[in-house]
Amino acid sequence: MSEPSRRPLGMLALLASEDTAKPDADGAATRRLQSALEQLQIQVVVAASAEDTITLLRSNPAIQCLLLSWGLPGTNATRGALEVLAELRARNEQLPVFMLADRDSAAGLPRYALELTNDFIWIQEDTPVFIGGRIQAEIARYRKSLVPPMFKALLEFSNVHEYSWHTPGHAGGTAFLKSPVGRAFHEFYGENMLRSDLSISVGELGSLLDHTGPIADGEKYAARVFGADRTYYVTNGSSTSNRVILMASVSRGQVALCDRNCHKSVEHAMTMSGAVPTYLIPVRNHYGIIGPIPPARLTRAAVKEAIDQNPLTAGCEDKTPVHAVITNSTYDGLCYNVRKVEALLGESVDRLHFDEAWYAYARFNPLYRDRFAMYDQEREDTPGPTKFATHSTHKLLAALSQASMIHIRDGRRPIEHGRFNEAFMMHASTSPLYSIMASNDVSAAMMAGPGGETLTGESIAEAVAFRQTMARLHSEYIADGEWFFNGWQPDKITDTETGRTYAFHEAPPEQLCNDPEAWILRPGDHWHGFAELEDHYCMLDPIKVSVVTPGVENDGALAKHGIPASIVSSYLDNLGIVVEKTTDFTILFLFSLGITKGKWGTLINALLAFKRDYDHNRPLVECIPSLTNEHPGYREMGLKDLAVKMFASMKALRTTTHLAQGFSTLPHADCTPVQAYEALVRNEVEMLPLSQLAGRTAATGVVPYPPGIPLLMPGENFGDAEGAVLGYLKALEAYDREFPGFGHDNHGVEVRDGEYRIYALK
Template identity: 60%
Template sequence: MIQRSIKRLSMRALIVDDELGAPTAEGRAARALVQELQGRSIEVIEANSAEDGTAVITADTAIHAVLLDWTLGDDKNHARAKALLQFVRSRNDKIPIFLMAERGEASAIPVEIMEMVDEYIWTLEDTAAFVGGRVAAAIRRYLEIMLPPLAAALMKFSQEYEYSWHTPGHTGGTAFLKSPVGRIFFDYFGENMLRSDLSISVGSLGSLLDHTGPIGEHEKYAARVFGADRTYSVTNGTSMSNRVIFMAAVARDQIALCDRNCHKSIEHSLVMTGAIPTYLVPLRNRYGIIGPIPPNRLDKNAIKAAIKSNPLVTSGIATRAVHSIVTNSTYDGLCYNARRVEELLDPSVDRIHFDEAWYAYARFNPLYRERHAMHGDPKDHKGPTIFATHSTHKLLAALSQASFLHIRDGRSPIPHSRFNESYMLHASTSPLYPIIVSNDITASMMDGPGGPTLTTESIQEAVSFRQTIGRVNREFARKKQWFFKTWNPDTVRVGSRKSAKKVRFEDAPPEVLAADPNCWVLHPKETWHGFGDLEDGYCMLDPIKVSIVTPGVLDKGGLDKKGIPANLVTAYLHYRGVEVEKTTDFTILVLFSIGITKGKWGTLLNALLDFKRDYDNNTSLAVVLPHLTSDYPDVYGGMGLRDLADQMFAQLRESRQTHWLAEAFSTLPTPVLTPNAAFQYLVRDEIEHVPLDKLADRILATSVVPYPPGIPMLMPGESTGPEDGPYLGYLRALAAWDKRFPGFGHDTHGVENRDGVYYVQCLKSGTA
């Protein structure tokens, strides 16, 4: 018989009692209870103090019951036990808690304690067998109620060992066990995952396409948790979620208001639907960071003017937009006041779509109140229908490709039956169940006190990192030396409005920074954010998205005399096993997700300090980036780290790369065709690959998307503009950089680099 093993859910209990090892009646009773629980296959974790118990609860979430001695040590006021109870309940409102006390103490237990406790153990009267049975039963109930609908159904099904005569062909992993290489795969991923990879024909789990059974219950559960009227679970990422919404909401030749700071999936949506985009252009600052669309560009008169001036809106086309999409938060962490955006767009459109791929956690922390699509109670919603799309795998805990699509019905709602036709156009008929279940688990993790607890920890760690960088920067500044800084306010106001005082960011109370959104708002004309006279309260920086700024950019704009390009720092970090999210000319983005730890960001800080040391010492590249000198000895041989930084910075100044970036993304190209119309030329192969030096005033067949940040600079059907324009100016700067610094080349979607020459797909001359 082929040997298999499946790991079932274990049961674990924490006992907090300072007399566990004492030769007393209470100590003997406690030890007898430990033995009884172990005899019932319950693993027991012992703690001798409230402090030890707190540490266990913090570090170990696989605790299924807590047994707490009401009288810890000589604490006659029970302050330690009370504090531990409050701590447990602040993190978990479902875990069973047993309070161990003597019967004579019952009348003195406060009501607030009684409300936090599930059962009582009279240590010198109840038998160990009786208490053990009660604890085991409570743990089983807890495990049943803790799992959300789909996760519970799938785990139950996968452990019933039914014979299957349906796909997938590996049948719970058995096929892999028949092959040596398959056995390696089986052992690596484990039987639980493979037994959970099931066919959509398993009726007891419901249908992802019909939204029935446990899958349907999972989506209803997620809708409640995320504040939606309807939620759809998606297994092909938020790219699919965005496309589903567009195809359900916008028809050919209808106008869609599109944030120019959009993901490529919005371009795909425009291609698929044949919609006419009218773009809403966001701001850019001196670092090249994409800011918000200013309120005056969302005003009804501005929207009317933008539609009227759109060359694609020809006679016979209805001039009222049917859909709008806004990216919230931006890649760099700028969050709109969603209520204000809705207010501004309300007169112009009946449906507002917030692409919140990087922002699924916002509802679960008061810091982001009203700054996300599903804000407030859905019962109170009036006005346009609201959509939100969440990549639950990005900064929550779901598996890759997991996404949620939320709808709050309002004006011009799309009925489920119609919406689901679009959903089925994009959804797989063979979804991976673990992806859907990871969405279910993520929703459960955010439900109740779990959401605020997890998000607050992320915010606190991000604040600690930012303040530490600020203090280190200040120490070096006192020695007239350089160091990195983080992009956030230089000063914040602390205290009540009447007595508020300005303090340096790094000196502000961390608890204030973690809780007061006013510390993160982009107040008008503040130099640090660089977006000018922005409406106060309109936009806020998300603390968990940390941009590390390298030297080289002046506060007034433009480049300094010396500087350090950020991609050199990123290469240094990569060699040391530190991977970042995004790198621009002078910023490095790191994300403080719910999985962050102090050790993780401490390692990053140490690596930045090491870079400073090696830069100041001009340490040989053969030591700090040896792959460069071995791969390109003629370019980098004999060079030091500071030498390379100086050459790179000089190249940025000479090519004006940062200038062209800001210009290219702050203006709109001239549209000649809709993205859909341009795509038809591509499919018919009525295109040609045009080199950069002949690209002026050509019509693109595909988009040009520089990475980072992965935002389209030119869309299909748009003109590249004149030879001396910003779009070709930016591409020339990128091409010159790639040629001069091999190993540091740019990734620009839509551009083919042939031996150092950029080629772009354009419509054949005279075809449009």
């Protein structure tokens, strides 16, 4: 096996000139410059038009310098150099630009061009060696400016090649080289990754626990980028970030307001802190998609009523809520008007916590203005609530798995750093992975400046193109009397300037990419199916795409024919396409920064292939062989046969109806989550089948996953035998028995021989 290279990335310059092939003096001088740069080990890529130059700038972020001819041909008789400068500076403010010009043309350059250009090259007057040296120095400065503080320190230290006498024991990867399997591991991950896996003992990099040195510099840098007063790097995911915030803000016996749509990590945080949760109930639609909490339920009067009706608050000396947690955006992409939420809940509580794990990109595109926690706001004489936000930077930004950030904007009842850090240290590892912290650093740097809007804009544009393609195909198939999938999105779009209304697939893509009005959930619109909404209160995030399978009417009733989403997901998985989330009739796809036209084009082809195979009832042994290999009972069935049988069972078991009822009904709380957990630890529990759980108290949370939203919290009552909670669980249990390979994943539920069993308090 060859040793991995540790050479730095090579220098790359883009030469945008129409002269490189010309036989005249300018052409000869340009070619001499190109040769001189290559002798300095600067690779040169050549473009001869503005169109080609812009394409290369968009597709190759490794370009570190632009050499731009003022005479570059443009499109439609426009000045090509100006086109290129406008495109470049909309994407990158720092890339050095040298204008290839003579003194006469330089004297006549418009101010706009002068402002966007770093320097000039007098190609006929200065020597190629002199010019090459200036370019080389400028590229070096540019490369140095790119790297954020913590990642920069890590790069510098990992290049020292010091002898390690501290943990980790692989000592920069050396230990792996002593074993055949270790060498395979070393070659797979590479020396740079292993050399950057360092001990907390490395003082040059600072401390995550004390927030000192380059780590602290990185956190301060991220705070500026994300609009926070303080930012903390977390290496255990936003599950830990949520726990840190709750543990710092709420203590035993205090009342906390909690979105019932919160992730189970908030449940864990409530349990660990001893908080008394009072739940704020969101709405659901006919697909079972969780909507927002209606504004009427966030008013001071509504919050007081919810606390007074909560049986757990009866023993609280003080019923004033001290903390509130809201999920924004939801798993399915519903984003609140945070100004509105802050104004409503700020009347009741001094600390607002927004779980924005799936939403770290929102600040960087104007489409989401005022719909994220750290929105731009003027500091008022009377401060608003202190706000917290958690971001899973690994989910839809470019960080490594487990990377997360906590952002804080101080307001009323702030928690100063010293006290907050005690909760942070309680949950943080004393051996954090530096690569995770560095990826947080890099994620922030990628979003800084115009790059953030460009990258998020590209994700939005890809999602819009996919949505419109799906909507067009759906419209064409329906017109021909056939079926096809559709996207969960508005049916029609109205141009706010002209008043013209379009079918979704015919709307101008520019409007869908840039106008928030196109994505607002309007009161009474049947496509979203949510009641109790105010106009402009909630918006659908275009990059979270729910593909809808046939089977549900607008009133929530099941149609005559339908295709369960789980069989579509299984089919896609066989083609190497892994989806984010599957419900009864929706499949969620996330258009992150890494999605390309090739990826979503492949997805379109796969969905068309499913339609073709479904319509022809292709044998399952051919289209989902992994299913028939594991479960031979399906071998004689076709794809349509199975889908029809599954849909009939869902109809008979009323799974969609039970889901809506189960998540819309607030169970009676018999005790707090921490009391239930303490009973679990003392073994004052018993594991029982569903048939014996009526009227009993849950010892653990029951959490369908994904998305990890609790159906039942610890300490809550299972209710009647045929009530909302047990009715839903029994429907899932019966379905799982009938269709092995399509079982539901419910945390807190143990399945024994097809029977659901759950811990209950004795």
